[in-house]
Amino acid sequence: MSAAATALGPARSSAPVRVHSAGPRRVLVLTLGVATVVLAVVSAGLGQLAISVPEILGSLAAHTNDALASIGWSAVVLPEAATPAHPNADATLWMIRFPRIAMALVVGAALAVGGALMQGVFRNPLAEPGVVGVSSGGAVAASIAILTGASFAGPLTSPLFAFVGGLAATFLVYFAARSGGRTEVVTLVLTGIAVNAVCGAGIALATFLSTTQQREQIVFWQLGSLNGTRWQDVAIVLPITIVGIIGALTLSHRLDLLALGERQAHHLGVSIESTRVIAIVLVAVLTAAAVSLCGIIAFVGLVVPHLVRLVLGPAHRALLAVSALGGAFLLLAADTVARTAVPYADLPIGMLTALVGGPFFFWLLRRARVRSGGWA
Amino acid sequence: MSAVLEARGLHVRYGEREVLAGVDVAIVPGELVALVGPNGAGKSTLLHALSGDIDPSSGTVELDGRPLGTVRALDLARRRAVLTQSNEVSFPFTTLEVVEMGRAPWRGRPESDEDDARIAAAVEEAEIGTFLERRVTELSGGERARVAFARVRAQACEVILLDEPTVSLDIRHQERVLLRLAEHARSGGAVIVVLHDLDLAAAYADRVVVLDGGRVRAAGPPSEAFSSELLSDVYRHPLSVRVVDGDVHVRPLRPVSRSRKEHSAHA
DSSP states (O other): HHHHHHHHOOOOOOOOOOOOHHHHHHHHHHHHHEEEEEEEHHHOOOOSSSOOOHHHHHHHHHHHHHHHHTTTTTTTOOOOOOSSSSSSHHHHHIIIHHHHHHHHHHHHHHHHHHHHHHHHTTTTTTTTTTTHEEEEEEEEHHHOOOOOOHTTTTTHHHHHHHHHHHHHHHHHHHHHEEEEEEEOOOHHHHHHHHHHHHHHHHHHHHHSSHHHHHHHHHHHHHHHOTTTOOOHHHHHHHHHHHHHHHHHHHHHHHHHTTTTTHHHHHHTOHHHHHHHHHHHHHHHHHHHHHHHHOOOOSSHHHHHHHHHHHHHHHHHHHHHHHHHHHHHHHHHHHHHHHHHTTTTTTOHHHEEEEEEHHHHHHHHHHHHHHHHSSOO | OOOOEEEEEEEEETTTEEEEEEEEEEOOOEEEEEOOOOOTTTTTHHHHHHHHHHOSSSSEETTTTTEEGOOOHHHHHHHHEEEEEEEEOOOOBBBHHHHHTGGGGGGGGGGGGGGHHHHHHHHHTTTGGGTTTTBGGOOHHHHHHHHHHHHHHHHHOOOEEEEEETOOOHHHHHHHHHHHHHHHHTTEEEEEEEEEEEEHHHOSSSEEEEEETTTTEEEEEEHHOOHHHHHHHHHTTTTEEETTTEEEEEEESSSSOOOOOOOTTTT
């Protein structure tokens, strides 16, 4: 045996080199961060009432100074670059554009992280809350809330309905699409078709039964829009999103191990059942938070994590964190287009994301098919 | 010495079919046990039951004298590593990242100081140093199997269970894998490995367990448990077992000679 050991001894391998790929991550985070800030400022200036960048910065500084003074920090004073020229400019910024921009950033982050999380727990890069019908599950419930006029939770009633609907749809899809511990693309897509069909029927019924005003609400809710966002709406979605993203980040290590397979992850000490349940609840929370106030905005959760994965690799901690940033940027860009592309019109943002996301999804499907040599 | 992993009266049913029908196995520290048997004999099922993946219909599996069901997944992961048959990774992680995952059970524990050394040793054992930065999804089947083996070795558990670890490996790596496992057993570890290659099992196993139809047909050192009669009966194919200088060799008897085969259409 020792002779054999000597014969087998010389290894062609070299010692492992630890390469931490912090380089591309830092560049991407920095680029996205700067781009998002620039876009936010530019976006605030665009619209029927054009406001220049110095005016926006001046208004921001003035409000910050007021806030600082109100908490007794009047010693700190930011220079006010320029005061908005138009009498309505300040109100336009603070009542309409800033809350809407904030909402786009928050919802974009929530959707992208929800998508990344879902792909991780499904072990499938094509899983996305919109594609598999989670958003429409939330939509049905929200339609029912609108139809019945339920208001037991005040302005939170329809978000609450959407949350429960989203959660139910997520569990349904998860258990229906899995076989043998993993989901195949075909099963996933077919499950999505089934869930979307049933939800479509539910929405149709709700639309049929509702009054004209309710009907309008339901239809526009489905189209998805950030139009008319108020600070109160942001205040609802922001904490939910923050909790959801933090929760997702705590799962990141387990999601990495899950990529090896459910049995394999269990062999490495991951409690599969609890990981699944936590992940699904988080997906529903993040998706429902976004969907409940802004309607169905599809494909953000698919496109963003996928692009981030291409650059940074699949490790979930960086993937989830950078996806949040990427989602925020993408949705803000989409919303800026939605409200400025056509003068005096506010395009449904869900339509825009689907317009870009649909072909992207198709390309991904084609790629998956080519790689695995079939619809595996 | 008392058994580190022991199954008693193990029955596993999938619907009507009884895959394991009363199996007793025990493994003590310091030995390498090979599970052999024809397709559908219940080898993989037995390994699943021993690794805690499935609950037996009846009977018990105990690790360190405690029923598997009562041990937390994380505590299990620090005691035993499992190499499954298929090791498909669903996202394009790099080879190094996958091997590092083997250290997951030790995160936040003093043993994590050994991470680098364990990973380096595992990488050397599996000879995967040349493609550490490549994505596992781009590797060949044999390379992927070696990465999975390195991950299991990096986990550094005393008990190792492996389901056909050599099946897609070339001869060099088949021998290396079993040699490393035998060394692990020599140094006090316990190894249970499902093998199809009877000759390999005979060469490296301290004991073999021959399964057939969900039952143990024979168990013991290869020189005692393997006989031409038994193996030929179990595999329903004539096999010859020869002992040369204490080494046990198993080879199938091939009824058709090479020259005749060339003329035969259905050889």
